[in-house]
Amino acid sequence: xxxxxxxxxxxxxxxxxxxxxxxxxxxxxxxxxxxxxxxxxxxxxxxxxxxxxxxxxxxxxxxxxxxxxxxxxxxxxxxxxxxxxxxxxxxxxxxxxxxxxxxxxxxxxxxxxxxxxxxxxxxxxxxxxxxxxxxxxxxxxxxxxxxxxxxxxxxxxxxxxxxxxxxxxxxxxxxxxxx
Numbered sequence: 001x002x003x004x005x006x007x008x009x010x011x012x013x014x015x016x017x018x019x020x021x022x023x024x025x026x027x028x029x030x031x032x033x034x035x036x037x038x039x040x041x042x043x044x045x046x047x048x049x050x051x052x053x054x055x056x057x058x059x060x061x062x063x064x065x066x067x068x069x070x071x072x073x074x075x076x077x078x079x080x081x082x083x084x085x086x087x088x089x090x091x092x093x094x095x096x097x098x099x100x101x102x103x104x105x106x107x108x109x110x111x112x113x114x115x116x117x118x119x120x121x122x123x124x125x126x127x128x129x130x131x132x133x134x135x136x137x138x139x140x141x142x143x144x145x146x147x148x149x150x151x152x153x154x155x156x157x158x159x160x161x162x163x164x165x166x167x168x169x170x171x172x173x174x175x176x177x178x179x
Contacts, residue, residue: 004058007045010038013059019067021076035077040086044101049145050090051078051097098147102140107152110140112161115177124165127153127173 002009012018012034022028042059043049051057053074061068069077078097081087085103090096102110111130115121118135125133131149136142141149153175156162165174 002064004042005046007042010034013038013062014065016065016067019062019065019069019073021070021073032077032080036081036084036086039077039081039099040101043099047143049099049148051099053078053095053097098145100148104148104151104155107144107148108155108159111152111156112179114139114141115179120177121179122177124174124176126167127164127175130175 002014018031018034022031038059039051043051053071057074060074075094078087079094081099082089082097086100088098088100090098100107114130114136120135127146127149130136130141130153131144131146132142153162153164157164161177161179163176163178165176167173
């Protein structure tokens with residue numbers, strides 16, 4: 001089985017037709033489904049949050065079989081993730097895509113569980129501490145993309161589970177939990 005670093009690639013990754021958008025609808029749907037799962041799984045295990053369409057991305061080419069995805073195929077696979085709410089375009093020209101291997105609501109639930117597990121129900125933390133503090137080491141929150149984290153925090157704020165305090169800089173934005 002071929003690997004990309006410590007990531008095991010699925011068997012279809014070595015099948016050349018999967019690097020070409022398939023013309024038959026049923027085949028293309030299966031192809032898109034396999035690619036969506038692969039992209040989400042790879043991004044989750046490698047903690048990748050943004051994919052650029054024009055940038056080198058390890059999954060978009062396979063040197064073993066000398067195949068690469070076309071721009072159209074990359075866009076089709078990422079657009080399919082966007083339509084499912086598993087990704088969002090970060091720009092109007094659709095060159096950069098924010099990957100949501102967990103939906104924002106799921107990230108919000110992870111934050112709530114993190115707060116409860118660490119006894120932080122009535123405490124104050126900075127946004128940066130949530131991403132890189134001692135408590136978050138080894139959790140899914142460690143290294144979480146700031147955009148995703150802030151969206152999840154705003155969702156929790158909307159639900160009355162926390163308050164976000166603006167600091168003098170982005171580094172000292174605070175969060176007071178009331179879970």
